[in-house]
Amino acid sequence: MGELGEQLETLSLEASKVSPVQLESEDYDTDLEFEDIAKASTKKDLSEMYIKACQQEGIVPVSYFIRHINDTHIELSHHGLGPKSTSAIAISLKSNTSITHLSLEDNWIMEEGLVHLMDMMRVNCYIQDLNLSHNHLGVQGSQIIADMLLENVSLQRINLAQNEFKDESAKHFAEAFSANFRVSELNLSHNEFCEEGGANLGQMLAANEGLQVLDLSWNHIRMKGAIALSAGLQVNDTLKVLNLSYNGFGNEGALALGEALKVNTSIQHLDISCNRINNEGVRLLCKGLDTNETLRVLKLSRNPLSVEAALFLLTSITKNPENKVEELDISNVLVNAQFLSRLETACRSRPELHIIYAGKQGFTARKLAARPDPMKVIQNYLDERKLRLIDFFKKMDKDGSMRIPISDFCRHISLAGLPLDGAQMEALLQTLDKEQTGSVDYRDLVDSRKKMVKEHREKLRRKERRERQERQRSQRALRSFHNAVRALTPPPAPKVAAGGSASSAHLSVTSLSSWYQEGEAKTNSSILYNQSGIFEGARSTESPENDRYYSSQGSMGSPCISGPPSSHSVTRDASHQDL
Known part of the structure; x- marks a missing residue:
């Protein structure tokens, strides 16, 4: 048994000395054994x-x-x-x-x-x-x-x-x-x-x-x-x-x-x-x-x-x-x-x-028609008939005291055909008879109309201001977008002379400050609107490249002016000139 073990050990040592080239030269049906040996060795x-x-x-x-x-x-x-x-x-x-x-x-x-x-x-x-x-x-x-x-x-x-x-x-x-x-x-x-x-x-x-x-x-x-x-x-x-x-x-x-x-x-x-x-x-x-x-x-x-x-x-x-x-x-x-x-x-x-x-339970939001101000209804009635408020009141004031009982006031309003429901009449009387005297004074009626006109004008101003801010926000965002597109668009490929060659040029990424700057605009930053409400952004008169970028302050930020592109900054392609 000892001699047999020595022979097996000798054979294994000789086999280990055989090179991969010698193995490949032998007439093997497959090389999987060699690949397994190589993988095991690598592992x-x-x-x-x-x-x-x-x-x-x-x-x-x-x-x-x-x-x-x-x-x-x-x-x-x-x-x-x-x-x-x-x-x-x-x-x-x-x-x-x-x-x-x-x-x-x-x-x-x-x-x-x-x-x-x-x-x-x-x-x-x-x-x-x-x-x-x-x-x-x-x-x-x-x-x-x-x-x-x-x-x-x-x-x-x-x-x-x-x-x-x-x-x-x-x-x-x-x-x-x-x-x-x-x-x-x-x-x-x-x-x-x-x-x-x-x-x-x-x-x-x-x-x-x-x-x-x-x-x-x-x-x-x-x-x-x-x-x-x-x-x-x-x-x-x-x-x-x-x-x-x-x-x-x-x-x-x-x-x-x-x-x-x-x-x-x-x-x-x-x-x-x-x-x-x-x-x-x-x-x-x-x-x-x-x-x-x-x-x-x-x-x-x-x-x-x-x-x-x-x-x-x-x-x-x-x-x-x-x-x-x-x-x-x-x-x-x-x-x-x-x-x-x-x-x-x-x-x-x-x-x-x-x-x-x-x-499937959704619904389209519908705003209920708000009841108009009763004084506005009365004013519309007077405007349609070209009447003055004092003439309207004198028809109700039989004794000329410029004060009439609430019951007579309500009866004349109903006979005149004014479209006021119970809630509107109650609101109107609370305004005209704050001290609960049981009568309506002409001076209170005049003051109520003045207050109505003032509130109506203020409401219109607020509405116009909101619409103007919405237009301004959209225009700022759109202008900022186009400025960014212009800055990020690679320049057009240079024309190549006959027999010459042009290497493909890729956009070089520059620092962020190369296309916008933070800071408040002191001049050329106003937003102009013409009478029809169309936006007319005030631009710099020095160069068309001095477009604005807007920071994140406020709804779309305060206007900031970006400087003109430097010689190494990127210009937009001709296909984006109309943006």
Whole structure:
């Protein structure tokens, strides 16, 4: 038995000395045995490298990672790795050629571990899908990731949700994605992007030519950030899915999105749920839906909408035969019979149309006709008959005392045919006989008419002021949108001489201050209206480029003046000259 054991050991040693070339030269029916040997050897080497790195860091190796180190998908979410364990994993992944999908969600990687991980991503050209969500990376982490994106050539999908990124982080990503066109899916949801961040992300959309899916839900993008992001969407021609839910776009953002949808020809899925968009905002959004021919899914749930908005949307979708909307989500809206009837008619010609609504108990809001001021009714009666108030009163005052009993006053009002009901008469008598003397004095009647005229004029002034503010708000939003589009649109390609060549030039993302500035406008900031109420924005007389951008103060902000574009800033394309 001892001799047999020595012979087997000798044979095994000789077999181990045989090279792969010698194995291939043998007449084998399959090479699976050799591949298994090679994989086992690679796994052993990578595992030993990982274990050695863990020993140097003084941490316990993750057994799951060792067992699956040769798999294509590695799921290490919620493992509590921390910076040191992440660094050890990154060392072993530098030479790994198997893993294509790596998930490290919720591991408190932080900046320290991210540095080593991004160093690995610079040299690893096999990982295509990376999940780093919920890892407390912060602003410094966004800078590290942005630097990596400028060098990595394999990454196609990256999830960076819930990482405490702020507006400055958006600037880092804008710079990175102005050069990286390989990433097609980007998730930046549940972060802390505000108005400035939205503006930077708008620049990112305008410059990038690779993103197809972008998730910006659960941020704080509103006002000028929403407008600039919409401007970037108008310039972009590759994005297909955009999630903007839970931000706060409001009606101004809806207006800007509507303008973008008029031009954009790539977006197919738009989610603007829970964005404080009301019926008026939907009406503005529908101006873009009227002409859009690519959008297929529109989500508007959890917005303060009524059946009137549902009717706006259905009409906008169905009146354009080229409209492609297949799914409309208004799941919190109660509809009525009128809407259902129109939907049934629409589905006959478009059976693919699917609208999600809450139920069938909705109603169209109808304001009850307010009872007119009784003094206004009396004044109208006098105007129609060209009578004076004193003449009207003298017909009731038989003794000329300029005071008559309430019963006689009511009887004459009824005989004159004035359309006053019981409630109006009671209100009129309470005004005319405040001291409850049982009679109506002519002077009280005159004072009551003066008060009515004054209140009516004040009501008209308030109404005009509200309408003027609404027009002003819309015009400011629209002007800001067009300014942003002009700033984000790449210049027209230069003409090439015969025999020459022109290199494709991409938009260079500049700092946010290159296209708007904060500050109160002292001059050239008034808003003028002509007699018909048409907006005539006062413009600078120096240069047409001195258009205004509006900050977020007030309803749409106070007017701010942006300086003329510098020599290196971006000018708009000739196709946008009429905007």
